[in-house]
Amino acid sequence: MAALEARALTKLYHGRRGTVRALDQVDLDIPKGELFAFLGRNGAGKTTFIKVAATLLLPTSGEVRLFGEDVVAHPEAVRPLIALVPQEGRPFFHMTPREHVYEYLRVRGASAESAGARTSEVITAMGLTPFENEPSYRLSGGVQQRTLVAMILATEAPFLFLDEPTLGMDPFGRRQVWEVIRRAVRKGSTVLLTTHYLDEAEQLAQELAVIDSGKVLYRGAPEALKSTVKREVRLQFSGGFTAKELAEYGQVIQDRNRLVLLTMRSRVRELTDRALERGGEVTVGPVTLEEAFLELVGRGIEEEQ
Amino acid sequence: MSVRQQAYAALRICYFNGIMPLWRSPLLIGAVFLTPFSFLFFLYVIAPRALFPFGVVGGVLFTALFTGNGMLNDAAYLRLERQLQQVFVASPVRPLAFLIGMALSELAFALPAMVLFLGILLWVHPFSALGLAALVGVVLLTWLMACTLGFFVSTLFQQLREIWPIGTLIFSSLSVLPPVFYPATAIPAPYQWVAFLAPSTFAAQLADRVVGLGGGITTSVPAFNGPLFDLLGLAALTLLLASAATYFSRWRES
Numbered sequence A: 001m002a003a004l005e006a007r008a009l010t011k012l013y014h015g016r017r018g019t020v021r022a023l024d025q026v027d028l029d030i031p032k033g034e035l036f037a038f039l040g041r042n043g044a045g046k047t048t049f050i051k052v053a054a055t056l057l058l059p060t061s062g063e064v065r066l067f068g069e070d071v072v073a074h075p076e077a078v079r080p081l082i083a084l085v086p087q088e089g090r091p092f093f094h095m096t097p098r099e100h101v102y103e104y105l106r107v108r109g110a111s112a113e114s115a116g117a118r119t120s121e122v123i124t125a126m127g128l129t130p131f132e133n134e135p136s137y138r139l140s141g142g143v144q145q146r147t148l149v150a151m152i153l154a155t156e157a158p159f160l161f162l163d164e165p166t167l168g169m170d171p172f173g174r175r176q177v178w179e180v181i182r183r184a185v186r187k188g189s190t191v192l193l194t195t196h197y198l199d200e201a202e203q204l205a206q207e208l209a210v211i212d213s214g215k216v217l218y219r220g221a222p223e224a225l226k227s228t229v230k231r232e233v234r235l236q237f238s239g240g241f242t243a244k245e246l247a248e249y250g251q252v253i254q255d256r257n258r259l260v261l262l263t264m265r266s267r268v269r270e271l272t273d274r275a276l277e278r279g280g281e282v283t284v285g286p287v288t289l290e291e292a293f294l295e296l297v298g299r300g301i302e303e304e305q
Numbered sequence B: 001m002s003v004r005q006q007a008y009a010a011l012r013i014c015y016f017n018g019i020m021p022l023w024r025s026p027l028l029i030g031a032v033f034l035t036p037f038s039f040l041f042f043l044y045v046i047a048p049r050a051l052f053p054f055g056v057v058g059g060v061l062f063t064a065l066f067t068g069n070g071m072l073n074d075a076a077y078l079r080l081e082r083q084l085q086q087v088f089v090a091s092p093v094r095p096l097a098f099l100i101g102m103a104l105s106e107l108a109f110a111l112p113a114m115v116l117f118l119g120i121l122l123w124v125h126p127f128s129a130l131g132l133a134a135l136v137g138v139v140l141l142t143w144l145m146a147c148t149l150g151f152f153v154s155t156l157f158q159q160l161r162e163i164w165p166i167g168t169l170i171f172s173s174l175s176v177l178p179p180v181f182y183p184a185t186a187i188p189a190p191y192q193w194v195a196f197l198a199p200s201t202f203a204a205q206l207a208d209r210v211v212g213l214g215g216g217i218t219t220s221v222p223a224f225n226g227p228l229f230d231l232l233g234l235a236a237l238t239l240l241l242a243s244a245a246t247y248f249s250r251w252r253e254s
């Protein structure tokens, strides 16, 4: 049995400017004990999916089951099994990180002893020790976000929904959060997270789904998604070439003052030599998830137009 | 979670959402106290002394009614600005436990002011212990009614800014306009029944009666002219609003 099963899940929002199809006949299974990531442009439908699955929003049609329990018909059976970091949530302004974690665990029914132990553990693991006794209104945005994530991860709930958990965190903070997420998975939790950091998805996720306009465009391992890009290497140029010149060698992505070219291994020597001759700079590397994502979603955008 | 654990969750929410902020910024007590105290002072200066105890009872009830305004704003704030209600919905905590925890937090805020007004009342108009117990009962019913009303109304909005004026509108028209600070008998007799349109009238009349002040509305229907009718009215309204709050509280948006 999968931890989460969605069948033909559809959500329409009716607004003044017509109807938005936020989820469109989504079928998705997330295996138990897996770390699963949602990728997708802004407005793709990631948060909508999470809200429906976390019993916060009613779908228009279709079905979601969590550990076999129907989310729509029996939310009270699902809720003890879940915990959620909402997108752009904020902690209570008067409470400290330690109080957040401890009080939330107590409210969820943990004993004083177990709540105390888990609080200390999470506070340390998330690097919150220097701030643990500061009220949250005095904490920076990233530390507030870490407080919220600590509070949810400490529950060790069987299913964890993390909607952009590392938003606004510095690279150290993100890595600490990753470690605590991985530990939750090792302890048996299933995690569904959304992120706009593709390196994060690549580092963390065992599987991912790319959502666009409420549909699942791709679902599988990050490695497999990368191999959908039909080029072997990624060249990044600062100067030396124009986008037009590079176009005949492969796919060009304009990235501010840099040009990224996805091409075949056999063209690398020629291109790097010429770039250096012309006084440009070039780096050579493997194709990343970002390129695969841009190509996959970009194709969708072209079809729309 | 068992019923006992749910009750514990409600108390715990009251502790960190009500008592903790109060403890950390005691000025909040003054804020709760100031408005009803100003009305009372006003009455003291301009009204005949015999009416003053009505005003003090009014102060107690005003404070109880305005817990609803606190609830309206706090519930909206936690749901819309902090996204924290969502954190409690997606948890084993039952909606009712969350609701009660929030309402108890509002009571914690109001309690110091209520006790002060009760003290003043016992000083200017001594009454029996039984009357005091009955008055506490009325205050608790009023608090429940106000909080469920506040929560219910907050669920109807998706924008914090839309809510700000609504609370003042609703709770001022419940506590200042109807006979809360003054006896209903001060309204010209043919129009007294109009006061029954405000749920707070039931609470205020009942409170005035249980402390021995009297002064309720007289209508041509004898059954409407006693404390029993007031009690039934208040209890029925509270029940209605509490069911509406739990039912419509939109634990799930649609």
Ligand SMILES: Nc1ncnc2c1ncn2[C@@H]1O[C@H](COP(=O)(O)OP(=O)(O)OP(=O)(O)O)[C@@H](O)[C@H]1O
Residues within 6 Å of the ligand: A013, A014, A015, A020, A021, A022, A040, A041, A042, A043, A044, A045, A046, A047, A048, A049, A087
């Ligand atoms: N309450 C709402 N009313 C109307 N439309 C909404 C509502 N919430 C979301 N939408 C629309 O539904 C679509 C999906 O939104 P959703 O928040 O799920 O996107 P997302 O993938 O989480 O985006 P982001 O990466 O920006 O968080 C968007 O077009 C959005 O405008």
Ligand SMILES: [Mg+2]
Residues within 6 Å of the ligand: A046, A047, A048, A087, A163
């Ligand atoms: Mg989102």
